[in-house]
Amino acid sequence: RQERLVFGIESSCDDTAAAVLRIGERVEILSSIVRGQDEAHAPFGGVVPEIAARAHADRIDQVAAEALREAGVTAVALDLIAATAGPGLIGGVMAGFTFAKGLSLATGVPLVPVNHLEGHALSAGLEHDVPLPYLLLLVSGGHSQLLLIEGAGKAKRLGTTIDDAAGEAFDKTAKLMGLGVPGGPAIQRVAEEGDAERFAMPRPLLGRKGFDFSFSGLKTAVRQAAEEAAPLSDQDRADLAASFQAAAVKHLASRTEAALRETGATTLVAAGGVAANAMLRARLEEIAEAEGAGFLVPGLKYCTDNAAMIALAGARLHEAGLAPTQEDALALAPRP
Numbered sequence: 483r484q485e486r487l488v489f490g491i492e493s494s495c496d497d498t499a500a501a502v503l504r505i506g507e508r509v510e511i512l513s514s515i516v517r518g519q520d521e522a523h524a525p526f527g528g529v530v531p532e533i534a535a536r537a538h539a540d541r542i543d544q545v546a547a548e549a550l551r552e553a554g555v556t557a558v559a560l561d562l563i564a565a566t567a568g569p570g571l572i573g574g575v576m577a578g579f580t581f582a583k584g585l586s587l588a589t590g591v592p593l594v595p596v597n598h599l600e601g602h603a604l605s606a607g608l609e610h611d612v613p614l615p616y617l618l619l620l621v622s623g624g625h626s627q628l629l630l631i632e633g634a635g636k637a638k639r640l641g642t643t644i645d646d647a648a649g650e651a652f653d654k655t656a657k658l659m660g661l662g663v664p665g666g667p668a669i670q671r672v673a674e675e676g677d678a679e680r681f682a683m684p685r686p687l688l689g690r691k692g693f694d695f696s697f698s699g700l701k702t703a704v705r706q707a708a709e710e711a712a713p714l715s716d717q718d719r720a721d722l723a724a725s726f727q728a729a730a731v732k733h734l735a736s737r738t739e740a741a742l743r744e745t746g747a748t749t750l751v752a753a754g755g756v757a758a759n760a761m762l763r764a765r766l767e768e769i770a771e772a773e774g775a776g777f778l779v780p781g782l783k784y785c786t787d788n789a790a791m792i793a794l795a796g797a798r799l800h801e802a803g804l805a806p807t808q809e810d811a812l813a814l815a816p817r818p
């Protein structure tokens with residue numbers, strides 16, 4: 483394989499990100515800049531799309547320049563520009579993707595539109611050699627899916643959520659307990675001091691075949707428990723967070739275990755923001771080991787949104803001949 487310099491841009495939610503990868507026999511991350519917007523959204527208890535869009539438009543050029551500078555390359559030296567073209571909050575996606583179009587036009591470097599989920603799906607490949615096919619648990623703020631990944635652009639969906647996404651459930655639960663934004667890390671932190679046995683939680687879709695997920699019942703259970711125990715002490719919050727986290731992890735893990743058995747996949751991969759959860763990582767590792775499968779998960783900073791995974795996915799799609807022509811890439815309208 484010839485070495486290629488690949489630029490990545492990501493702006494689908496509340497992280498403005500750019501990265502430069504050198505991809506040959508190995509994958510080298512020359513830079514990966516992620517600028518979050520937590521303070522801008524914190525007063526509203528969640529991501530405000532309009533604020534996110536403006537923040538991306540405001541910073542994307544600086545973040546891109548920083549990524550190039552840190553990698554020690556100029557834009558004209560790039561071989562490929564990969565940018566998230568959806569799904570996500572449309573204002574932010576447009577800011578990043580339109581910037582990428584401009585950069586591509588100005589430099590003549592080909593543009594590859596990337597589906598954000600494809601980025602997460604291939605993200606374990608940033609730091610590991612991942613054997614194909616693999617079973618992927620993709621759990622983020624917007625999605626919860628079990629997929630069989632056969633290569634770039636080749637995924638079979640085994641299951642998905644029938645209501646909230648896993649990360650959304652962590653975020654909403656944190657919000658109703660008065661914990662900060664984003665909710666997932668806050669719940670994990672607070673749960674460390676908590677008793678997971680204190681509050682009884684339902685077991686979603688228990689006895690239901692298949693690999694779908696459901697989180698709305700857990701969210702309701704937390705709301706009811708919080709109302710009954712109000713006003714909440716710090717210990718109540720810790721116990722509630724621990725009870726919720728244990729139930730959510732159990733649900734994710736048991737569906738994943740069933741899918742691992744049914745598919746006979748020899749490698750299990752977890753990706754997406756919720757894959758940063760320590761309890762989930764530990765549990766999945768146990769499951770994989772028990773089934774005799776390997777377990778791979780990106781480092782924490784490549785679980786949550788970043789542009790390195792977008793660059794990698796763009797390069798892999800391009801290698802597989804699945805990238806659109808330059809004309810089609812430039813004409814593409816980003817989608818929400």
Ligand code: KG4
Pocket residue numbers: 495621622623624625648649650652653664665666667670754755756757758759760785786787
């Ligand atoms: O992949 P990501 O950065 O953005 C999306 O594509 O959605 O995922 C963000 C989600 C948020 O819902 C956040 O609360 C959750 O990942 N998250 C976590 C943890 N870290 C981030 N959830 C549980 N435990 C964590 N440690």
Ligand code: ZN
Pocket residue numbers: 598602622623754755786787
């Ligand atoms: Zn994401």
